[in-house]
Amino acid sequence: MKYYSTNKKAPLASLEEAVVKGLAGDRGLYMPERIDMIDEEVIADMKNHSFQEIACVVARAFFEEDIEPEVLDEIVRDTLSFETPVVHVEDNIYSLELFHGPTLAFKDVGARFMARLLGYFIRKEGLRQVNVLVATSGDTGSAVANGFLGVEGIHVYVLYPKGKVSPIQECQFTTLGRNITALEIDGTFDDCQALVKAAFMDKALNEHMTLTSANSINVARFLPQAFYYFNAYAQLDREGKADELVVCVPSGNFGNLTAGVFAYWMGLPVKRFVAANNRNDVFCEYLRTGVYTPRPSVQTLANAMDVGDPSNFARIYDLFDGFTKPFELICQLISAHRFTDEDIVRTMRRVYEATGYVLDPHGACGFQGLVEALTPGEIGVFLETAHPAKFKSVVDDVLGIDLEIPPTLRAFLDGQKQSVELGPDFEGFKAYLLSR
Numbered sequence: 001m002k003y004y005s006t007n008k009k010a011p012l013a014s015l016e017e018a019v020v021k022g023l024a025g026d027r028g029l030y031m032p033e034r035i036d037m038i039d040e041e042v043i044a045d046m047k048n049h050s051f052q053e054i055a056c057v058v059a060r061a062f063f064e065e066d067i068e069p070e071v072l073d074e075i076v077r078d079t080l081s082f083e084t085p086v087v088h089v090e091d092n093i094y095s096l097e098l099f100h101g102p103t104l105a106f107k108d109v110g111a112r113f114m115a116r117l118l119g120y121f122i123r124k125e126g127l128r129q130v131n132v133l134v135a136t137s138g139d140t141g142s143a144v145a146n147g148f149l150g151v152e153g154i155h156v157y158v159l160y161p162k163g164k165v166s167p168i169q170e171c172q173f174t175t176l177g178r179n180i181t182a183l184e185i186d187g188t189f190d191d192c193q194a195l196v197k198a199a200f201m202d203k204a205l206n207e208h209m210t211l212t213s214a215n216s217i218n219v220a221r222f223l224p225q226a227f228y229y230f231n232a233y234a235q236l237d238r239e240g241k242a243d244e245l246v247v248c249v250p251s252g253n254f255g256n257l258t259a260g261v262f263a264y265w266m267g268l269p270v271k272r273f274v275a276a277n278n279r280n281d282v283f284c285e286y287l288r289t290g291v292y293t294p295r296p297s298v299q300t301l302a303n304a305m306d307v308g309d310p311s312n313f314a315r316i317y318d319l320f321d322g323f324t325k326p327f328e329l330i331c332q333l334i335s336a337h338r339f340t341d342e343d344i345v346r347t348m349r350r351v352y353e354a355t356g357y358v359l360d361p362h363g364a365c366g367f368q369g370l371v372e373a374l375t376p377g378e379i380g381v382f383l384e385t386a387h388p389a390k391f392k393s394v395v396d397d398v399l400g401i402d403l404e405i406p407p408t409l410r411a412f413l414d415g416q417k418q419s420v421e422l423g424p425d426f427e428g429f430k431a432y433l434l435s436r
């Protein structure tokens with residue numbers, strides 16, 4: 001399968017090129033040239049299969065031309081060493097818990113899959129070491145670092161703003177060692193991101209070493225997220241609850257929602273999607289006005305969704321481009337809701353008091369999106385994108401509880417921090433990388 005750029009000004013790429021490069025030469029995002037449908041009978045039979053089996057079917061639809069089936073199955077099974085259960089919360093609302101992986105957030109799925117796929121290409125082609133640069137304000141760094149930990153032929157550099165990442169998040173990428181190096185930058189998250197961008201543009205650095213990124217612009221990170229949409233469907237189908245399914249996705253960069261729309265394109269029987277935004281509501285505004293206007297992000301309680309210019313918007317638009325009325329089609333399939341910090345707090349409290357279910361601030365947006373969007377007869381499932389303990393200080397404050405920290409997270413907290421301190425200037429960063 002070939003991959004084209006959403007900007008349509010770069011040559012078609014192979015899967016390997018798209019994964020190693022991340023972003024196309026014209027700064028567009030790679031898209032598969034076809035999206036193959038999965039047979040209706042196969043989807044109807046998913047209720048009789050495990051998550052790993054379902055994911056293997058979905059993975060083949062994308063990747064079977066490029067990777068031998070046995071190797072692909074092994075990559076998928078190795079990625080999914082944990083479940084994504086659907087849990088009933090209240091009335092007709094279910095939570096798809098995506099936080100049972102190593103760093104307790106949905107990004108584990110894409111990061112682990114990408115690491116294994118890239119590792120496979122490096123072995124197969126005998127490529128020189130690939131260096132992953134990732135700037136993080138918390139969640140992405142931990143998922144990528146843990147996903148790539150111990151994968152031969154890859155070194156990961158996590159850049160994070162000194163003193164601006166919570167201790168729980170910081171320890172998930174600073175205590176690993178081996179092929180993971182944490183770079184503590186004396187600056188802001190924007191400084192970290194600027195350093196990474198400058199590195200990709202620097203000729204000398206790119207001659208010295210192979211550099212790539214691992215954020216949700218990478219096809220190997222966002223496509224595997226389609227796996228758990230099918231798994232959610234299968235679980236609800238088992239209970240006879242999947243006939244009028246509405247899926248709500250707490251969204252920041254929109255990689256997760258894009259994967260859902262891909263699943264829909266492949267035949268997933270979902271009636272429609274709801275995008276839940278916090279105060280960073282560029283997408284809500286787009287659905288209201290038809291005009292996409294990026295803005296600087298503002299800080300909220302659901303900070304992994306504090307994105308003012310969601311990169312995967314280009315992919316969603318591209319899926320509908322070519323139809324006569326793309327905007328109308330997008331509005332038919334996706335609606336959007338916006339929630340303030342006060343809304344988030346109110347929802348977390350109400351749901352906890354009524355049901356005992358602890359929502360994290362992102363999941364709270366997802367839950368409330370369904371409350372506002374569902375009509376009688378519909379069943380809603382929202383993506384619970386992170387374990388509430390990852391946001392323990394907020395959750396404890398809002399609910400007045402002392403949330404237990406799961407053992408996986410506790411183990412990171414007990415680890416030894418290792419990091420390299422650097423300033424926010426590019427020359428220092430470049431000199432450091434050249435010395436490696």
Ligand SMILES: *Cc1c(COP(=O)(O)O)cnc(C)c1O
Nearest residue numbers: 251252253254255256304385386
């Ligand atoms: C990354 C993240 C999101 C946003 O996902 P996108 O794919 O960027 O829309 C939501 N919640 C949590 C906890 C996250 O880490």
